[in-house]
Amino acid sequence: MEEYLWNFDDPMGEPFCLKFFFRMDNWDYQEALWLLLGIVPESAYGIDVSPNCPSKLSTLDGKQRTRKADLGGMMFAQLLQSELLRIWESGNHPSHNPPKYYVDWVQSKGYVVPWLDWAEENGLIPSTETPRGDSTGKPINPRTRNNYLRLIMLLAMHGIPGFDPRKPYEAAKAMKEITEINLDEKTLAGYIREAYELQSKERIE
Template identity: 25%
Template structure:
C-alpha cells in the first residue's frame, strides 16, 4: 500500500517517463565504455543516485524527514505549511529570512549551468520530505560531461532540468495557495500539529503523508484519523482482494473530506484514476459504486 502520495507527480507523469528513458540511455552509454574500475564504480554510484531520484519523484521513498518534526509539541505556521505541502522547512527559499530567493530566475530556455545556478541560492532550495534536493540532481548530471560529450548528455540534462523546474513550480503553487488561505484567518501562529492537519483537510487541501503518519506518527493527526481502522493486504497472497484493497484506500482518501464532498462517486473515480491503477471500466464502476455513500446520486437538490 502506498503511504506517500507525491501531489506534484500528476502534472509531470509524461515528463518523468521521458526523463527516466533519457537517464537510462545515458547511463547505458556510459557503462558501455571501456575504462578503469574507478570509473566503473563512479558510474555505478551515479546510476544508483538517479534510480533513487526517479523513486523519489514517483513517491516510492518514504517522507522520513517528517519524523524529525513529529517530536515537537507545536509547529509554527511556516513550518506547518511547508510540511503540509511536502517540503522540508529547513531548506526552503520561501521561509524567513530567505523568502523570495531561489526559483524566480529559473528560465528554462537558457540551459547553461550559470543560468541554472542562478535559480538557486546556496543550500536554500526546495527539499522534499524524503531528503531529495531539487537542485542536486542537476549538479550530478553536470558531472557526466567529464565522461561523455556535452551533446550526448544535453537532452538528458534539459529534460531533467525541466522536470525539476516543473516539480518546484507545482510545489510553489501549492505552498502559495495554502499560505494565502492561512493568512486570511486570524489563528495563532503556534499550534499542535494535529490542528494544522485538521484545518488543511477542512479546506479540501490534500496532505500527501496522511497514510504515512497513520503508520509512523499518529500524534500528528486529529483523533478522527487516528481512530481510522488500518488494514494490511498482502499483494503476493493468492487470496489478495485487489478491488477491495483499492476500494478501501479510495474510500478513506475521499471520505476524509466528509460533507464537503458533493458527488462522492465521481470523486472516488477521480482519485482512483490519479493513482494510475490498471482497472477496467467495469471494475472502476464497481469500486466507485461500493464506496459511494450518497446513494441518491449527484448533488443535493437544494444546491
C-alpha cells in the first residue's frame, strides 16, 4: 500500500519553491528527504515540536507552518523524515544525487511524492513512466529511439501551429488537437521533453 508524503490539513498548493531546488545539479540526501515531504529543508533543520517551542517550518507552496496551527502535520513530517532516513541509511547510496534519483528511490519504497505531478507538468523532472518497447515488447535500441525523437521534433516544429517544446504540456495539447495520436497528454509531454533535451544537447555538442 502506498503512503502519501503529506499530512497537513490543507492540500499542498503550487510548490513554486521547487523551481529553485531544481536548478541544482544534485541534492544532498539530508535536504532531499525534506524536499520529498514537501518541506523547505532550511526551515526544518532543528525542528522541535515540544509544547514550549515556537518552531515553524515552510512548505514548498510558500506557507509558514507553526506548532500552534499545524502541530499534527509537523509531527507527521518529523516522524516520516526519521523513517525515510532510516530506510536511506540501510542502503549504500552516494551522498549527493540528481533529484530524480531520490524520487525513484522513494517511490520504490511505496511512498507518493506530493509534488511529483506538478514537477512533471512544469518540465522540472522527466516522467517516471517506464519506457515502452516496440510492438514486439522488446526494448527500443537507444540509437533508434533517438531517431524517433528527432523525427517527432522535426515534424512537430514544421507542421503544428503553436508547438513550443520548451512548454511540453502545451505542446502536447497542440499536437493532440490536430492529430489522432493515441497517447495521453502526460505521456506525450514526456516524449516531447525528451526530444527537446536531445536537440538541445546536440546543438551544444
